[in-house]
Amino acid sequence: MIRKIITIDEEKCNGCGLCASACKEGAIAMVDGKAKLIRDDYCDGLGNCLPACPTGAISFEEREAAAFDEEAVKRHMENLERAKAETAKEAFACGCPGTAPRILGGGKTAESGHGGCPGAASRALGGAGSEDGLSACHGHSPRAAVSQLRQWPVQIQLAPLGAPYFQGADLLIAADCTAYAYGDFHNRFIRDHVVLVGCPKLDPVDYSEKLTELFRRNEIRTVTVARMEVPCCGGLERAVRTALERSGKSLPLEVVTISVEGDILS
Template identity: 55%
Template sequence: MKRRIIEIDREKCNGCGACAEACHEGAIAMVEGKAQLMRDDYCDGLGDCLPACPTGAISFVEREAAAYDEQAVLANKQKKMQEKMRKEGTPLPCGCPGSQSRSIRHTETRQAETAEPVSRLSQWPVQIKLVPVRAPYFDGAKLLIAADCTAYAYAAFHERFIKGHITLVGCPKLDGVDYSEKLTEIIRSNDIQSVTIVRMEVPCCGGLEHAAKTALQQSGKFIPWQVVTISTDGRILD
């Protein structure tokens, strides 16, 4: 199939390895001191590696390439983790929770017995950089796109925002990436029913709002959406 995929210019590559570190799918490795795309089916075409490259050696191209294989990527990650655990002599886990997509179900029993709040998180992972583009929990989902700090600033965040939503969180300032391409693919590839964007009042949070709005526009879908702004002292401003 013909699709968008990365291309690495070996002449421009300085061998720093930043792109290999930034590639969550393990598609890039260092070979003889230069970055190299190891497998087409490990590259999701979203380009998290592009902003990490200091020399501009990575670009997008349209060419014949194997389709992105998420299951193969997850299997490879688990294999590498198991190998690392063996070398370190530590017990092998069943898998890396940071890379394995799963749904979470809660009951009200604990809250009734202890009067403690119940987590409303319904899926894992939640970080925009880690969440898969396609997952069963996206089917018919009400999507929450939230800045990292909002859950700390607003006390009733779980009940007010996470409950009944699929949650994606991130900070464009700290991550140093543009989330719009990945969010576009998530909205375009799944049956998303609505989008709620929760941001802080600080200016840097505008990047998250902009990325979400851009994704909604580029997805080609007409989906109800809203933006909620949280103040630094924990109030809803609008």
């Protein structure tokens, strides 16, 4: 039948995944860092995904397509929910040594502070480390704790591949927990770097796919990986090494391992 259905322009798609989250029928999935319409009969043609796209990559077209199948969508969503439940079960009940509870000794002082969605909009932040105090903690002098963050967003899954700040960047790819474990993280690691963060334990995605495209499309200068000592954090390092290999780029790579007590181990 001829009907209205969405179409996705891969050139405009930045891989943010907001459309996939907005689609209540699960018709859109992220494949190789790009949004894809996985089955015509999952798309109801109402276009809930259109306003979620920040780059205008999604539009309507009329073409030969299978009719919307509500029962097939219901089964598909049930399968997705089942997969999510299994992923959560594996993530939190695996007995991984990195999730073992422990009490850490005190005495360490943290010297630094601290779809379509407006909060996920890409932006470059100026004045990192400046004395104007715009990023300083409320109620303290600018010298007390000035953020060194230079760009937004910072989550690997939200970062747009074509953001201009990646060109010529010294890239820091950090595990989520590192900024909490290492007290001077902003000054030691974030200063003068573009930052991406993620957790291979909690995010049910393969980071290497998006990072491969990131390395291919941009002229990155150097890559630093900041990871925790726990075994599961090795997934982030492996994803970066795999992405570099697949991208064909030979970039300077430094891997810094931080202990749960906040010490740099290597």
